[in-house]
Amino acid sequence: MRAYDYISLLQGAAVTVSLSLIGIALGVPIGLMLALVRWSGVPVLGRAVAAYVSVLRATPLVTLALLVFFALPNIGVPIDPVPAAIASLAMNTAAFNCEIWRAALTDFPRTQLDAATAAGMTTGLAFRRIVFPQIWRISLPGLVNEMTLLIKSSPAIAVVGIVDITRAAVRIGAQTYEPLPPFLAATVLYFMVVLGFVRVQRAIESHMDRKFGFA
Amino acid sequence: MTREFAIVWAHRDRLLEGLANTIWLCVLATILALVIAGPITVALMSANRPLRAVARGFVDAMRCVPFLLLAYIVYYGLPSLGIRFNNWSAGLCALVTYNAAYMAEILRGAWASLPREHVDAGHAFGFSGARLYWRIILPPVVMACVPVIGNQMIQIIKDSAFLTIIAVPELTHEASAIQSMYYVPFAAFVAAVALYWLLCRIVETLVAAVERRAEATR
Amino acid sequence: MASAAATRTSEPAAAAAERPVLEVQGVWKKFGEHDVLIDVSLSVRKGQTICILGPSGSGKSTLLRCLNWLERPDHGHIFLSGQRIGYRAGSELPMTPAELAPIRARIGMVFQHFNLWPHLTVMGNLIEAPIWVQSRPRGEVVAEAEVLLDKIGLREKADVYPARLSGGQKQRVAIARALAMRPAVLLFDEATSALDPELVGEVLAVMEDLAKAGMTMVVVTHEMSFAQDAADEIVFLDHGRVVEVASPEKFFREPDTERARQFLQRYGATTRRAFRDGA
Numbered sequence: 001m002r003a004y005d006y007i008s009l010l011q012g013a014a015v016t017v018s019l020s021l022i023g024i025a026l027g028v029p030i031g032l033m034l035a036l037v038r039w040s041g042v043p044v045l046g047r048a049v050a051a052y053v054s055v056l057r058a059t060p061l062v063t064l065a066l067l068v069f070f071a072l073p074n075i076g077v078p079i080d081p082v083p084a085a086i087a088s089l090a091m092n093t094a095a096f097n098c099e100i101w102r103a104a105l106t107d108f109p110r111t112q113l114d115a116a117t118a119a120g121m122t123t124g125l126a127f128r129r130i131v132f133p134q135i136w137r138i139s140l141p142g143l144v145n146e147m148t149l150l151i152k153s154s155p156a157i158a159v160v161g162i163v164d165i166t167r168a169a170v171r172i173g174a175q176t177y178e179p180l181p182p183f184l185a186a187t188v189l190y191f192m193v194v195l196g197f198v199r200v201q202r203a204i205e206s207h208m209d210r211k212f213g214f215a
Numbered sequence: 216m217t218r219e220f221a222i223v224w225a226h227r228d229r230l231l232e233g234l235a236n237t238i239w240l241c242v243l244a245t246i247l248a249l250v251i252a253g254p255i256t257v258a259l260m261s262a263n264r265p266l267r268a269v270a271r272g273f274v275d276a277m278r279c280v281p282f283l284l285l286a287y288i289v290y291y292g293l294p295s296l297g298i299r300f301n302n303w304s305a306g307l308c309a310l311v312t313y314n315a316a317y318m319a320e321i322l323r324g325a326w327a328s329l330p331r332e333h334v335d336a337g338h339a340f341g342f343s344g345a346r347l348y349w350r351i352i353l354p355p356v357v358m359a360c361v362p363v364i365g366n367q368m369i370q371i372i373k374d375s376a377f378l379t380i381i382a383v384p385e386l387t388h389e390a391s392a393i394q395s396m397y398y399v400p401f402a403a404f405v406a407a408v409a410l411y412w413l414l415c416r417i418v419e420t421l422v423a424a425v426e427r428r429a430e431a432t433r
Numbered sequence: 434m435a436s437a438a439a440t441r442t443s444e445p446a447a448a449a450a451e452r453p454v455l456e457v458q459g460v461w462k463k464f465g466e467h468d469v470l471i472d473v474s475l476s477v478r479k480g481q482t483i484c485i486l487g488p489s490g491s492g493k494s495t496l497l498r499c500l501n502w503l504e505r506p507d508h509g510h511i512f513l514s515g516q517r518i519g520y521r522a523g524s525e526l527p528m529t530p531a532e533l534a535p536i537r538a539r540i541g542m543v544f545q546h547f548n549l550w551p552h553l554t555v556m557g558n559l560i561e562a563p564i565w566v567q568s569r570p571r572g573e574v575v576a577e578a579e580v581l582l583d584k585i586g587l588r589e590k591a592d593v594y595p596a597r598l599s600g601g602q603k604q605r606v607a608i609a610r611a612l613a614m615r616p617a618v619l620l621f622d623e624a625t626s627a628l629d630p631e632l633v634g635e636v637l638a639v640m641e642d643l644a645k646a647g648m649t650m651v652v653v654t655h656e657m658s659f660a661q662d663a664a665d666e667i668v669f670l671d672h673g674r675v676v677e678v679a680s681p682e683k684f685f686r687e688p689d690t691e692r693a694r695q696f697l698q699r700y701g702a703t704t705r706r707a708f709r710d711g712a
Contacts, residue, residue: 058369058415059408060376063387067408070400075216155283159380166284170291179291183284191279336548339501340562340614341538343530350565354552 005172005182012168013189019082019164020151023089027150028143030090031097036127038098039105049098056095061156064088069160085157093150100142104135137208144201148194165189219402226393230403233389234410240378240385241371241414244310248371249364251311252318257348259323270319277316283377285309290381306378314371321367325359326352358429365422369415376411386410452515453478454618454649455500460509462495469495470506471673477618477651482644484660484681485653487670488696493653496670497622500651501540502533513539514617538566541611541619545627547603549595555582555606556591559613567614574613581609585639601632608639619643621652657700661685669693 034049056064068091069084079087108131116126155166163171169186173179223230258270277285289312290305300308329352337351379388386407394403455477462470469492477483485493498504500511502519505527511518518536519528528536549558559578563569582588585605595603604624611619621640625633637659644650644663654660660667660681667684669677669692677684677693688694 055408055412058373058412060373060387060411062376062379063390063404063407063411066387066391066394067400067404070394071404074398074401152281155281156377158283166281166287169284170287173291178295180288180295183288183292186284187280187288190281190284194279332544332546332548333550335503336542336544336550338530339503339537339540339542339544340610341534341536341566342562343534346565347530350561351550355550358552 002176005176006185008168008172009165009182009185009189012163012165012186013193015162016151016154016164016190017193019085019089019157019162020147020154022086023093023150023154024147026086026090027093028097030094032101034094034098035101035105038102053095053098056092057099059092061088061092061153062159064092065156065160081157081160081162084160085162089150089154089157092153093146096146096149097143100139100146101135103142104138105131107138108135140201140204144197147197151190151193151197216401219399220406222397222399223393223402223406226397229389229393230386230406230410233384233386233407234414236384236389237372237375237386238414240307240310240375240383241368244307244314244371244375245364245368247307247311248314248318251315252322253353255315255319256322256326259319260326274316274320277313278320280313282309282313282374283380285313286377286381302378302381302383306375306381306383310371310374310378313374314367317367317370318364321360321363322356325356328359329355361425361429362422365418368418372411372414372418451478453512454514455651456510456512456515457496457500458510458512460496460499460506460511462492462499462504462506464495469673470499473509473670473673473675475668475675475678477649479649480647481665482648482650482652482663483666483668484664485651485668485670486655486657486660486696487676488699490672491670492673493670494622497620497651497653500620501537501542502528503542534566538562538614539617541614541616543604543607543611543619543621543624545623547595547600547607547627549603549607549610551595554592554594555587555598558595558606559610562610563613578609578613581612584642585609599632600628601635604628604632604636605639608636608643612643618649618651621650621654623653623655625654625656655700657685669696671696 034053037049038046040046065085065088068088069079069081072079072084112130113126116130121129155164157164158167165186169182170179172182176182255270255273258266259274261267261270286306286309289309290300290302293300293305333355334347334352337347342351375385376387378385379391382388390403390407394400397403453476455475457473457475460470460473461468473492473496475483475496485496487493495504499506500518502511505519513536516522516536519533520526521528521532550561553561556575556578559581560571560574563574563577564571579588579591582591585608587602587605587609590598590602590606595606598606608619608624624640625636628636633656637656640650640652640659641663652659652664664681667677667679667681668675669679669684669688669690671692677688677690679688684693685697688697
């Protein structure tokens, strides 16, 4: 592999990491909002969210990306590859994150809410000051796990023409007729990215353990 | 819009063939992955340190690699080592290898949480070796794992869609072919999504049914 | 090396001539830095019911678990009908689990927490080991299992899963499961300690019937009534040593050692009174 190839791979890595991060940055809060809609028991919207989550969790990322990229222009919404990739990543991870947040919310002791209400807090205030600070810590391992899964399914965005790590590796292999070295280099890159996320998660957990006595 | 769906309906044979391929691929991959996971789990729980390290290395490696990359390595990379697969076999091989690691980890988790007394009783009655695993350890482990294995099967179904990139004629590939030939992207992919959703619901229903039967023993 | 004072009562001459079913010679065991068993020796003859008594932490369970090699002694020997357990004949090489299997098949064990196999019915639990470890024909095993279930009064539960049984029922099934292997000796590891008080009686009744019928049994228990009524010999363990070996009559009325007396004061005061009054 020439130096030029390494640079291509790193460019692919930059694409993978940046698009994944944007997808995560969108998907985590959207997932929380979806979970809140279901948790608060809003009638029609709650069922709609449940249906959305059920479908999105059953849909492969590849199929979703193809749907978004090819179908939206067809119904009058033009879309470029990068926004299409971000949209499908975000939609997909939001559905999984919704379930992760929901698990923490349903396990949250109602008694604490009673205490907040008795103290005169509105639902919004209680959520901001009492519920959220606890559930984000509880959900963290699940959320980070989902982030690593997102990165591992990110090669799907190659079907809409984006050159991520995997596609860059395939290109290099096709050009040099030596596919294994770039593939192995790509594996190392993914491994490093995933490891990075896991390290950050462990650091946050041990910090919380030290500060609060629980993780 | 209805015109689009009508076109897809007219070519439903192709779509259903893709669905059949997906089902066949995933069922085969699940069974083979479970079969291969068995010995890997035994290795993971073994007292033999080198064996345990090798098994652990394999499982951790598969959990770090994106599935598509593994599929590429099997399909494009192995030929340079002399092993040539067609795209179907490469896809199946990648699915099986990848998920055998996950299944092994699932089985290991359930095995490790077997109460010690359960295995003690097996030992006390003279069970050892293969008989101990088959008759005493494996049945409660597999029963405990059914919902998680069901989840993994859903994951296999979704991973199979990646294989469209190496031209395996599964559901997404066929939907893609229909949409590019007849310019019906929305209908084609919505139909594909609906079918994937249906598959997952079927798996979930099966898991629930097995769970209900297992309730008798709990 | 003088072991702690171990007093023996005189044995009937005829029984002394027979080779013991279980023979324990000078067993020592450490857990970490802690000596759990110190120079323990004991001998079980055919048809005898031995009760091992002692305060918590005296090593009773550990000793019992050494008898079928669920725990490995650090020093000493254990023999089953003259065959050395745990090491291949004439060498210091440890036995593989496969070599231990036929020995363990001849030693039945009943656990404190029953340890029934949850994925099998009651009948399934009884026939599993005889079929798969002893390779006996299924028809014969099932017939025998039905007889055993009759004896413990649980025939109608044959197709029920253990999760549906009460504690006392589970333990009776566990005893039947051990009997289904036609063992040479039965070990009981605090078989009633995990049971609600009102369920203890039904299990003790089964154990007493077995003792009267001539089964060779080694019983670790806190149930003094059982020890008095059904045991042929009491082995009193304290801090890992065999402190006293005596017949129940002697042990409960006039033990030789001070430690035994203290133990009885704490656990058996009422029974001693009953003995004295009833004698």
